[in-house]
Amino acid sequence: MERLDKILAATGKWSRKEAKALIKSGRVKVEGKNPGGPEDKIPEGALVTVDGRPILTEKYVYIMLHKPAGVISSTEDPREETVLSLLPKELRRIGLFPVGRLDKDTEGLLLLTNDGSLAHQLLAPGKHVDKVYYVEVDGALDQEDVQAFQSGITLGDGTECLPAELELLPQRDRGLVTLREGKYHQVKRMLASRGKPVVYLKRLSMGPLELDRALPAGRWRMLTPEEKAFWGR
Numbered sequence: 001m002e003r004l005d006k007i008l009a010a011t012g013k014w015s016r017k018e019a020k021a022l023i024k025s026g027r028v029k030v031e032g033k034n035p036g037g038p039e040d041k042i043p044e045g046a047l048v049t050v051d052g053r054p055i056l057t058e059k060y061v062y063i064m065l066h067k068p069a070g071v072i073s074s075t076e077d078p079r080e081e082t083v084l085s086l087l088p089k090e091l092r093r094i095g096l097f098p099v100g101r102l103d104k105d106t107e108g109l110l111l112l113t114n115d116g117s118l119a120h121q122l123l124a125p126g127k128h129v130d131k132v133y134y135v136e137v138d139g140a141l142d143q144e145d146v147q148a149f150q151s152g153i154t155l156g157d158g159t160e161c162l163p164a165e166l167e168l169l170p171q172r173d174r175g176l177v178t179l180r181e182g183k184y185h186q187v188k189r190m191l192a193s194r195g196k197p198v199v200y201l202k203r204l205s206m207g208p209l210e211l212d213r214a215l216p217a218g219r220w221r222m223l224t225p226e227e228k229a230f231w232g233r
């Protein structure tokens with residue numbers, strides 16, 4: 001916990017006195033709300049903004065983005081809209097990158113960070129965390145698909161997938177897929193190999209980190225201290 005005026009002054013943009021005046025002017029918000037005053041104690045990782053622009057207080061930033069369809073997971077592209085374009089400009093120049101990509105038409109949980117060692121921890125071969133996807137297919141999913149996922153699917157090009165989980169949902173064209181690896185277009189290719197093409201795909205979780213249901217598509221928030229603690233951050 002740190003005093004709000006101290007957090008602002010630590011950026012070097014304002015003196016302590018100016019920071020106090022700024023807070024009293026109503027231009028500073030903490031997690032979108034008006035603070036009580038300059039002496040307010042702010043929990044680590046809370047989102048502090050001035051005129052709606054985030055103040056960065058820590059070296060590493062961890063962002064949960066609800067990726068909408070239509071944007072690509074790269075950080076730069078000459079033609080396409082990227083996930084970074086959904087963030088305010090202060091957050092676009094601190095070296096953020098997505099931890100594991102989603103296809104352009106896939107929605108859901110995307111973790112963005114500038115902490116390379118966390119990305120390594122989550123993506124290095126043999127260290128992959130479980131990822132859960134909600135999927136809708138053209139066709140009806142059945143127990144044979146569940147068995148095939150459990151045994152390990154071989155994709156059209158001969159690539160072998162690790163055993164994965166398919167949970168059937170009451171509507172027969174819907175299911176939950178859990179993967180422990182991240183091959184290119186993996187869910188789509190696994191279901192294509194079963195003759196049931198994916199028509200909608202959304203990532204719901206990565207290990208213990210779940211997509212916040214209160215976060216609409218296209219919106220983001222900082223990870224909470226509890227969420228960062230999943231990975232010792």
Ligand code: URA
Binds near residue numbers: 185
């Ligand atoms: N599998 C896919 O096919 N696409 C994604 O975006 C993620 C997993």
